[in-house]
Amino acid sequence: MLAETICSAASAAGLGIAAITAYRKRFLTATRIAAYSLVPVGLVLAGVVQWVSGIAFKPSVWIGFGVLGLAWLLFMTTRAIERRSGTTRAGRKAARAAERNEAVAPGASAPALGAGSQTGRPTAAPTAAKPGKRQEAAAPADDFSDIEAILKKHGI
Structure with a gap:
């Protein structure tokens, strides 16, 4: 009323x-x-x-809302625990797939095939040059060269 x-x-x-x-x-x-x-x-x-x-x-309605809130809280808690531990459904599937791949050929690597010629004759496999200290040191310098260029451009 x-x-x-x-x-x-x-x-x-x-x-x-x-x-x-x-x-x-x-x-x-x-x-x-x-x-x-x-x-x-x-x-x-x-x-x-x-x-x-x-x-x-009605008190029964409020009890029902309380039960719904409790169910939501439990659901969200389990989701947060799954995210922290990394035990999601996709993560478990990926782990199982990785185990199956290792079981087929443990320790197997990709095949190393030499480059062939179009004439069908086998060619000698190219020899890999041993990386020296100079090449290893040059790689990080190349990574920072563009950053240095940007800083110089802005006068820093």
Whole structure:
């Protein structure tokens, strides 16, 4: 009964504001305010207000919301633990696949084939040059050369 009275008062106040707005020649805004102010009365007449107030004051409904909240909390806790330990479903599948691949040929490496010629004659395998200290030291310097260029460009 109280909820219906509050909704009716809100609608009456909204219609009063709409009338004042229409008096000021702002008809589009007044129509919009009138539409919003008729919504509470429509909810009362449809019985929605009585249904919501009946649900809001039942202890069994609040217990149900508590159980739903507990279920959500448990679900999110297990998800967080899975993420921290890395035991997701995809991670377990990848681990199983890696185990199967190792079981087929443990310690096997990619085949090393020499480059062949188009004539069909076998060619000698190219000899790999042993990397010297100079080549190893040059690799990190190449990585930083572009950074140095950017810094020099900006005068740093």
